[in-house]
Amino acid sequence: MNNSYKEVAEKILVAVGGAENINEVFNCISRLRFYLKDSKKVNYPKLKLIPAISESEFEDGQLQILLGQDVELYYDALVHLLKQKNISGGEKKMSKVDEKDKKLAEEIVKLVGGKDNVISLVHCVTRLRFKLKDESKADDNAIKQLKGVMGVAHAAGQYQVIIGNNVADVYDQVIPLLGLSQDHKENTNKDKNIVNRFIKLLTTIFTPFLGVLAAAGVLKGFLTLLVVLHVLNTKSGTYLILYAAGDALFYFLPVMIGFSTARTFKINEYVGAIIGAALCYPSLVQAYQMKQSIQFFNIPVILMNYTQTLIPAIIAVWLASILYKFLNNYLPSSLKLIFTPLITLMIAVPLTFLVVGPATSWASEELTYSILWIYAHARVVAGFILAGIWQAVVLLGLHWAFIPIFLNNIATRGFDPIDAMLYCTVFGQTGAALALVLKAKDSKFKEIGWPAVISGFLGVTEPIIYGVTLPHKKSFILGSIGSAFGGAIAAFSNAKMFGGFASGGIFGIPMFIDQKAGINGSFMGFCLSLLVAFGIAFISTLIWGDKIVSTTSKKDFKVKRVEFKDQGIASPVQGTALELKNVDDPVFSAGTIGKGIAVQPNNDEIHAPFDGEVVSVFPTKHAIGLKSDNGVELLIHLGINTVNLKGKYFEVKVEVGQKVKQGDLLETFDVDKIKAAGYDTVVPIIVTNANNFDDIIIEKKNGDSVRFEDQILMATVDQEVEIPDNATQA
Numbered sequence: 001m002n003n004s005y006k007e008v009a010e011k012i013l014v015a016v017g018g019a020e021n022i023n024e025v026f027n028c029i030s031r032l033r034f035y036l037k038d039s040k041k042v043n044y045p046k047l048k049l050i051p052a053i054s055e056s057e058f059e060d061g062q063l064q065i066l067l068g069q070d071v072e073l074y075y076d077a078l079v080h081l082l083k084q085k086n087i088s089g090g091e092k093k094m095s096k097v098d099e100k101d102k103k104l105a106e107e108i109v110k111l112v113g114g115k116d117n118v119i120s121l122v123h124c125v126t127r128l129r130f131k132l133k134d135e136s137k138a139d140d141n142a143i144k145q146l147k148g149v150m151g152v153a154h155a156a157g158q159y160q161v162i163i164g165n166n167v168a169d170v171y172d173q174v175i176p177l178l179g180l181s182q183d184h185k186e187n188t189n190k191d192k193n194i195v196n197r198f199i200k201l202l203t204t205i206f207t208p209f210l211g212v213l214a215a216a217g218v219l220k221g222f223l224t225l226l227v228v229l230h231v232l233n234t235k236s237g238t239y240l241i242l243y244a245a246g247d248a249l250f251y252f253l254p255v256m257i258g259f260s261t262a263r264t265f266k267i268n269e270y271v272g273a274i275i276g277a278a279l280c281y282p283s284l285v286q287a288y289q290m291k292q293s294i295q296f297f298n299i300p301v302i303l304m305n306y307t308q309t310l311i312p313a314i315i316a317v318w319l320a321s322i323l324y325k326f327l328n329n330y331l332p333s334s335l336k337l338i339f340t341p342l343i344t345l346m347i348a349v350p351l352t353f354l355v356v357g358p359a360t361s362w363a364s365e366e367l368t369y370s371i372l373w374i375y376a377h378a379r380v381v382a383g384f385i386l387a388g389i390w391q392a393v394v395l396l397g398l399h400w401a402f403i404p405i406f407l408n409n410i411a412t413r414g415f416d417p418i419d420a421m422l423y424c425t426v427f428g429q430t431g432a433a434l435a436l437v438l439k440a441k442d443s444k445f446k447e448i449g450w451p452a453v454i455s456g457f458l459g460v461t462e463p464i465i466y467g468v469t470l471p472h473k474k475s476f477i478l479g480s481i482g483s484a485f486g487g488a489i490a491a492f493s494n495a496k497m498f499g500g501f502a503s504g505g506i507f508g509i510p511m512f513i514d515q516k517a518g519i520n521g522s523f524m525g526f527c528l529s530l531l532v533a534f535g536i537a538f539i540s541t542l543i544w545g546d547k548i549v550s551t552t553s554k555k556d557f558k559v560k561r562v563e564f565k566d567q568g569i570a571s572p573v574q575g576t577a578l579e580l581k582n583v584d585d586p587v588f589s590a591g592t593i594g595k596g597i598a599v600q601p602n603n604d605e606i607h608a609p610f611d612g613e614v615v616s617v618f619p620t621k622h623a624i625g626l627k628s629d630n631g632v633e634l635l636i637h638l639g640i641n642t643v644n645l646k647g648k649y650f651e652v653k654v655e656v657g658q659k660v661k662q663g664d665l666l667e668t669f670d671v672d673k674i675k676a677a678g679y680d681t682v683v684p685i686i687v688t689n690a691n692n693f694d695d696i697i698i699e700k701k702n703g704d705s706v707r708f709e710d711q712i713l714m715a716t717v718d719q720e721v722e723i724p725d726n727a728t729q730a
Helices: 003-015 044-048 068-084 096-111 140-144 167-178 182-190 194-228 237-251 253-264 269-279 282-289 311-330 333-395 398-413 418-422 424-439 443-457 462-469 473-492 506-512 521-544 671-676
Strands: 022-027 031-036 055-059 062-066 118-123 127-132 151-155 158-162 294-296 299-301 567-570 575-578 595-601 605-607 612-617 623-628 633-637 650-652 665-669 683-687 695-698 711-716
Touching (some): 003 044, 003 068, 022 068, 044 055, 096 140, 096 167, 127 167, 140 151, 194 398, 253 311, 294 333, 311 333, 333 398, 398 418, 418 424, 418 473, 424 443, 424 462, 424 473, 443 462, 595 711, 683 711
Antiparallel strands (some): 022 031, 031 062, 118 127, 294 299, 567 711, 575 595, 595 683, 612 623, 623 633, 633 683, 650 665, 695 711
16 A cells, blocks of 8 residues: 555544544545544644645535545545554444445355355456356356346456446455455456456546547547538538537547546546647647657657557556656655656656657557558458457457557548448347347337347447347347358448447448548448348347247246235325336336336425335435335335435435334435436336236326325235246246
């Protein structure tokens, strides 16, 4: 652990009244936020003497200490100190959130097969990444049901548990359970396969702005289409402004890459952004264009055009991060705020122009030449093979290694043929999924399948792959076969992607139009590749794909009438009914976690909808889980993305395990303040174990007024059902 962060954390701990005075501590983007037992014990003069602290104030019942971009590092150091404290003969309990994370960690370790089944563990932005001795020992379904787990994946030789934004907190709780130390974790990470390490690096760098990158590319594609159709002129103000919106990210790509790479290597992001900005600084770009000769302290500088490049910025910021961390370790705390970035920039930027830039630009050119040489000599075969295996590559997480290749080809040549060959694979899987949905006799499968097909046409394949084609492996293979033929046609047609990055779907198609040549044979061949991939996958799946029938017939529907009975569900909140499909969150609208209804509240109270028990209260207070006496498991979710409020504006009135009667007050939440904070306050009410019932009847229509006592849902079950010995759980 960096000693400077530890020193600051120690001083903060003393100034806030010691570990014994802390009820809870967490961090936001730039601040440490404390809930204290006694706010009068805070020594503000001591806080002001700590150079790393920009300001401190007591607001909304919290002591807030502004630390800037490195706040997570200070937080980690503080948490480490608190865990070392032995308060009242026991371990320091830092927060309710921390306790929840610990319980979740214990469940995860147990369900992955226990600590003896774990070889190593690392985490990325949202996932715990286990390397297990035997992945078959991990219980996927049970892990998916854990509160706080979004899903699981098997990829890149890892067993991945998807947690979300607080993955680092859960990770910190899992590590002690596995008996691993900080040193062991770091060594394990370094010893990983170099390919996996490289892909993880690329994933971390590109994920934060990949959606914006794709959006900018689509905008450029549409502008090209409008120019080709003579709707816009390239010299018009409308075109110039919209083109600036689409091209700015690509032109200043080194800035974005610099910022994201700095975050990846855990240094100040703005240092990385400045290094990237220096690479595309206007006067230096102009000097290159005018073929001027410049020197740096009499050392000749090889000027190059670094706009739209990515490799020079990645390497430059990586080297700068080594220097930055060295300076942060050894400079006095009073100097590092200014002198760490100052010295880093004074050394890193010249070094980039003298060595890193020319060397990496040469390497980028050679990489492009090599790829295009292979493409020129065997492009049809390459298109067939690459497109055929591409979705499997995506499943393994190896596709991240290709994104720099796409962008590098664009930066060095203005076009990329590889993505043109692979683009049809989205349509191949979409065709297979559509055939399965049309053939299916199971209404529940159709409820998942139709939204997935729509998302496929829009370029998002995860719902298709994980929810439709991969569970029915034959259709996944047929979709890949269709893609292989589509990829071969795209390659044969010499199709290319121009000036951006295409993420898939119908809106990215214009990106494959050459603005100079217009709609030519290459583009027509590209469009044909999409139709062929879709058509072959669709027809072959219709003929040979699985027939999906209902799994809920009486003969095999396993339900214990003692445990599950008809249950009326009253509205826990007062307001206006909203169909679940209209909720602005795909997890709810697609019915991923269950059936139900939503209510747009006009009241700040949540009441018990039936007699039962409180089975869970989310640490951030934005969701409550209940179980009725008749077996209904109900999730009441207060707002969309309100987890980010970390409990602010919510007040829970019950505890886990508490028995409740219909009408009891469960929680209050400030609807107006939550809206003012920018969050949707709609309340989804979901039966999460709908498979245990014959039907979940929706009692209210879209727009109906709803009062607390109004019945909004009815869970029904056949009371006379016989359970055959060979029945399987629905």
